[in-house]
Amino acid sequence: MFPAGETGADLSNGNCMSAAPAPIRILYCHCAFARVVPADVKTGVLAQLAASSAEFEAVPDLCEMSARRDPRLAALAAHESLRIAACFPRAVHGLFQAAGSPLPQTAQILNMRTDPADKVASELLTGGAG
Amino acid sequence: MSRLDTAHLRTVLYEGPGSLPLEPDARSRIMVALLDKGYAVTSLRDSTHVTALPRDFVVVLGRFTGPPPLFDGAAALQFEQIDGMDPSDVVEAADRVHANTGAAKSGAWKPWFPVIDFGRCTNCMQCLSFCLFDVYGVSSDGKIQVRNQDNCKTDCPACSRVCPEVAIMFPKYRHSPINGDQVSSDDMRREAMKVDISALLGGDIYSMLRDRSVKAKSRFSKERDDERALKERQNCLLKLQKEMDIPMEVLASLPSPDEIRAKAEQAAARAREALGSQVSPEVH
Numbered sequence A: 001m002f003p004a005g006e007t008g009a010d011l012s013n014g015n016c017m018s019a020a021p022a023p024i025r026i027l028y029c030h031c032a033f034a035r036v037v038p039a040d041v042k043t044g045v046l047a048q049l050a051a052s053s054a055e056f057e058a059v060p061d062l063c064e065m066s067a068r069r070d071p072r073l074a075a076l077a078a079h080e081s082l083r084i085a086a087c088f089p090r091a092v093h094g095l096f097q098a099a100g101s102p103l104p105q106t107a108q109i110l111n112m113r114t115d116p117a118d119k120v121a122s123e124l125l126t127g128g129a130g
Numbered sequence B: 001m002s003r004l005d006t007a008h009l010r011t012v013l014y015e016g017p018g019s020l021p022l023e024p025d026a027r028s029r030i031m032v033a034l035l036d037k038g039y040a041v042t043s044l045r046d047s048t049h050v051t052a053l054p055r056d057f058v059v060v061l062g063r064f065t066g067p068p069p070l071f072d073g074a075a076a077l078q079f080e081q082i083d084g085m086d087p088s089d090v091v092e093a094a095d096r097v098h099a100n101t102g103a104a105k106s107g108a109w110k111p112w113f114p115v116i117d118f119g120r121c122t123n124c125m126q127c128l129s130f131c132l133f134d135v136y137g138v139s140s141d142g143k144i145q146v147r148n149q150d151n152c153k154t155d156c157p158a159c160s161r162v163c164p165e166v167a168i169m170f171p172k173y174r175h176s177p178i179n180g181d182q183v184s185s186d187d188m189r190r191e192a193m194k195v196d197i198s199a200l201l202g203g204d205i206y207s208m209l210r211d212r213s214v215k216a217k218s219r220f221s222k223e224r225d226d227e228r229a230l231k232e233r234q235n236c237l238l239k240l241q242k243e244m245d246i247p248m249e250v251l252a253s254l255p256s257p258d259e260i261r262a263k264a265e266q267a268a269a270r271a272r273e274a275l276g277s278q279v280s281p282e283v284h
């Protein structure tokens, strides 16, 4: 076991330094502390992400991150082609703005409150209209 | 330190060089288990790029085949071998690391607070005047702000009802458009009606609350039958609860009429100051 500690900026594995790794552009919100996103939709989306070869960030609750102005929101919002699975786009934009990290208009927000898991997962993984 | 300012533990589910991959089903179940316990998870498959930030603790979980891979970066990460573990064991491993770091735990507070849609907000400060719990504030450039999110009363969307522009969202609310759904012209008509109703009642919803409470009090004082008095009070609260969808717990914990008056005056003064207005809104 290695000691825990505070981490610096972007970390890269010394074993795999030949190519610059692609930044993660998929963010999945688990809405863990409320029942507003149907459970079958969120677990369905997560299962399809996990079954793909995509790398992604999964967070328990974007609302909480916004409330504590989590600096990771700024890092995520810096991606022009970010795709987010969460809830209503107006709310998600508001949450990033409230954290001081407004999303670019190019961010694609998929709504797990209204859309089925297959549609959300496929748009997360392949892009498409959002 | 506020619970919102503290460091959190992040997990990285690492399947890159120096480790064995997980089956998709195992990967998914481990992630659900960690997320349900409030841990953020970064799923890394081939690349090894993690954006780690100074105030986070990071534990890298993997089926390591030898010494943990070397990560670049100034600070240390913690690595945990998860080969052969089921999801609950992985969560236990994360819990152990968490206990050692002293990092805050997500989920201690249901994140319930207003989020302003600045595309709609006209900076009228009605929300600031209305809120008794100092949730709202004003930025240095005079703009309305949500400042003390964790002061907000869980499941209470009352301030969204006083916003004439339908600009206040509660993402975890049940109904449109307060949950962030698009605002329709019907919603705008309803909101305009609400403001009119509030104006007819004296322009101040807290004065309505106080009037009801005073009326209820005078009824109670004359009322000898305790049971009937209790029923009256319950009816009164039920009506308010229905009108504004205010949870019973919030109504039951409202400050006394005098405290409400003092807080409402303070909030209105802050709003007036922010607006630089010469016309003082009436506070009863």
Ligand code: SF4
Pocket: A029, A030, A031, A032, A034, A036, A037, A060, A061, A062, A063, A064, A086, A087, A088, A091, A092, A095, B171, B172
């Ligand atoms: S952003 Fe939406 S989906 Fe995510 S935690 Fe908040 S309400 Fe739930």
Ligand code: SF4
Pocket: B116, B120, B121, B122, B123, B124, B125, B126, B127, B128, B144, B162, B163, B164, B165, B166, B167, B168
């Ligand atoms: S009441 Fe609505 S429009 Fe007025 S300042 Fe508050 S959020 Fe903005």
